[in-house]
Amino acid sequence: MLPSHPWLCIIMYISTTRLQRMQHVQRLLDQLQPDASPQVVCAPGTRQPQDTIIIFTGSFNPPTVAHLALLKQAxxxxKAQLEPTHLYAAFSKRTVDKEGVERPLLLDRVILLQDLLCTRLPQTGILLFNRGLYVEQAQAIRHSFPKVKRILFLMGFDKIEQIFDPRYYEDRDASLEALFNLAELLVVPRGSAGEDALAELLQRPQNQRFARYVQSQPFDPAYRDISATLVRERGASYQHDITREVRRFMRDTRAYDRPVKRADGSEVDIYNERIQYLRQRLGPVS
Incomplete structure (x- = not known):
């Protein structure tokens, strides 16, 4: 069943090839159950992790030029390492502190990031996790990909503050010991939080024993204040913070737009129409 309005038909149109890609990704997402033990799968076209891997987990809602800059820094x-090192962006079906984010669909965000990386960073793969905590993601990697020798998580300063925050744990130190037995962290500044702020965090008595597992990485100050939240909320005012691929996605899907008024005064949520369109062709989508 197609949308009843011709202009919606134009917006909703998705090629057969793209629908097949989306169907493949959705099948993988369906395998990931947030309440199951830690799981990870490779997105289509991503080679299985091995050797040393760097993982940048995010909601990418939407991916900004700052996300790309972080990946390029990684x-x-x-390239500077003495051993083979591979780079991955990653999504989780359960993202800490972002459980309420429902649109655009995770499916749409995965496909968009695939398109973006294919053009901008073609050697970067995508991993899909069922759980949001880094320790759970590290456990999933170790279980699923035994050829991985070393795991590094790439993150901004806001994330490492979260990692050391006791409110996320029943037993913080035991959880951190479990994490650092499996992985290390690469931290880049965000906003005004630079190397001094990271050093101060790591020098706190409760954190000192974990400091050797954390490395600071430089980051161009021009990208530090770029926010996906502002892009979502203010759209056109922040177009310079996203690439043409993301601008095209936002224009074509209206994922962040408010409902549009019809001539009769009723409203239509164009992105919700897209979701219904996908459900008619792919079945349940997430």
Whole structure:
């Protein structure tokens, strides 16, 4: 069943090839159950992790030029290593502190990031996790990909503050010991939080024993204040913070737009119409 309005038909149109890609990704997402033990799968076209891997987990809602800059910084770090090092962006079906984010669909965000990385960072893969905590993601990697020798998580300063925050744990130190037995952290500044703020965090008595597992990475100050939240909320005012691929996605799907008024005064949520369109072709989507 197609949308009843011709202009919606134009917006909703998705090629057969793209629908097949979306169907493949949705099948993988369906395998990931947030309440199951830690799980990870490779998105289509991503090679299985091995050797040393760097993982940048995010909601990418939407991916900004700052996300790309972080990945490029990780790529430079990888090239400087003395051992093979591979880079991955990653999504979780359960993201800590972002459980309420429902649109655009995770399916749409995965496909968009695939398109973006294919053009901008073609050697970067995508991993899909069922759980949001880094320790759970590290456990999933170790269980599923035994050829991985070393795991590094790439993150901004806001994330490492979260990692050391006791309110996220029943037993913080035991959880951190479990994490650092499996992985290390690469931290880049965000906003005004630079190397001094990271050093101060790591020098706190309760954190000192974990400091050796954390490395600071430089980051161009021009990207520090870029926010996906502002792009979502203010759209056109922040177009310079996203690439043409993301601008096209936002224009074509209206994922962040408010409902549109019809001539009769009723409203239509164009992105919700897209969801219904996908459900008619793919079945349940998430």
């Amino acid at each position: 790529q430079r770090y990888a």
